[in-house]
Amino acid sequence: MVIQMNNEYYHSVVLDKSKCKGCTTCLRNCPTQAIRVRNGKATIIKERCIDCGECIRVCPYHAKNAVTDKLDILKNYKYTVALPAPTTIAQFKKKISVNRILTALKDIGFDEVQEVAYGAEIVGEALKYELMEKDVKKPLISSACPAVVRMLQVRFPELIENLVHLESPMEVTARLVRKRLKEEKGLRDEEIGLVFITPCAAKATTIHSYIPWDNSHSSIDASISISEIYPEILDRIDKVQEEDLQHSTGRGLIWAHTGGESSFIAEKQIINVDGIHNVISVLEEIENGRLRELDFFEGLACIGGCVGGCLTVENTFIAKKRIMDRSLDRKAGDNDITDEMIKSAYESGFLDREGKIFPMPETPLDPNIKEAINKMETMDKIEKTLPGIDCGSCGAPGCRALAEDIVRGQASEVDCIFVLREAINELSKLMYDLSEKVVPVMKDKENEGNE
């Protein structure tokens, strides 16, 4: 079933409450401080979550996961197409041909397979035209990773205008396939089921709520995670009769790892970075105006890039090596992409992102600025009363975060075990003092005895 939601805060990352032990590991690793532990279970503050999947990766109990679709969605459509992310190929040894992997994938029950690496090659080649635009804001920032786009919306709204104006490889591939199926097979939109084979939660999220460009909608209908479909492919990989399905070349496949996108404009001034915390640190430098000479910034939320996606199976670095090996082999793969084709696709606007990406700043401490200023003061005062060791036992990611939760009315000072202990200490002192005090009517009697 396709979840049709245009809710701004739709997320793929979810928590399995029965598995969560409230251990606070995810709390510390969330780059946007979106997690709190309440009543012994982690909860996600939706407006802050960027679907980076960091919490899925670090949870020792595998309590965090991503909602993706299941294979039974295929029966909802007359004609289905699997669109595997380039990372899908990286899950398999190089000696297994791309065609064999794709055939096994198709055999699961798709009518067709079309690699996203094909669209990746088109978008990659089109980047140079984007950089040539007169009014381009530099550094141009890659929009390939939805978690990074979302990070910009929340924390760096002023950098949104630096984002590449082209659609992601996933969307471009889907647009091409959809157009062809309508023209050649006479299919109607609702008869077509385009299923993205996703390495991550962030991509799955954009499909369902299309968050980054939320006044628009995706050309993709559903997503199934690589980890879910992997065993199905494996079951078939030796059995299938190999078909000629490959449309990717090494150029497109290298989008699977960091630097792949940048390689299309290698002669430019580029920084590419992976790991969401590293991405944030470079975005801060860009925001500070320190990187004015930079042409392009490729930031990917996962270490290694999409090969490190939270819904993949193979070790990130092995997967990366496999992609590099495959892309070195120039003979492997061929397609119909030409310079003229890219140029005309670019100029016609076919590659343009539909709709606008809006800032999504987090809710201020108070809608009224005067109140917000007062709350900020209170927050500082509260923070000073806290021990400052960021232990996480209160369920917030640190002392300052707890102070913020308190002024937002979402937590209380005694959530801090140290404040609580102090309060109990004082209370017991008070109780002791009180127990020493004598009831007034008794006073004279006691004094009498002493005299």
Add this chain to the structure above:
Amino acid sequence: MSSIYEMDYNVGSRDFAAAGDASRSIKRTLQQIGVDTSVVRRIAIASYEAEMNIAIHSKGGKMHLAVNSDKVVVATEDFGPGIENVDLAMTEGWSTATDEIREMGFGAGMGLPNMKKCSDEFSIESSVPEGTRIKMIFKL
């Protein structure tokens, strides 16, 4: 009750590991208060330049943030050596940064001019060897 939020930040001389922390914290504070994103951006850039100037060119100093409902004030003060010729220092591209500093990507001589450009009111006083004071006002 007049609502005003104030905060002081120390900026160490040549402390490159910590340089940038004050402006980062200023930005975060303003975002949480709900200041308009484009104003936050201007303040972030100007504060960052001011902070780096203290770290790079001075013997260390302080930054002060004051926010009320109609303006944000960022003021800096350092312990010297002061600027010989302020007009010259305000010129775009003028810099006394050493080669090492330029190597680190600073020293383009655009810091002071950008601070002026980003702020609605800008004032600078400097005396040798006492130090430099800067006050920037951003209207909300």
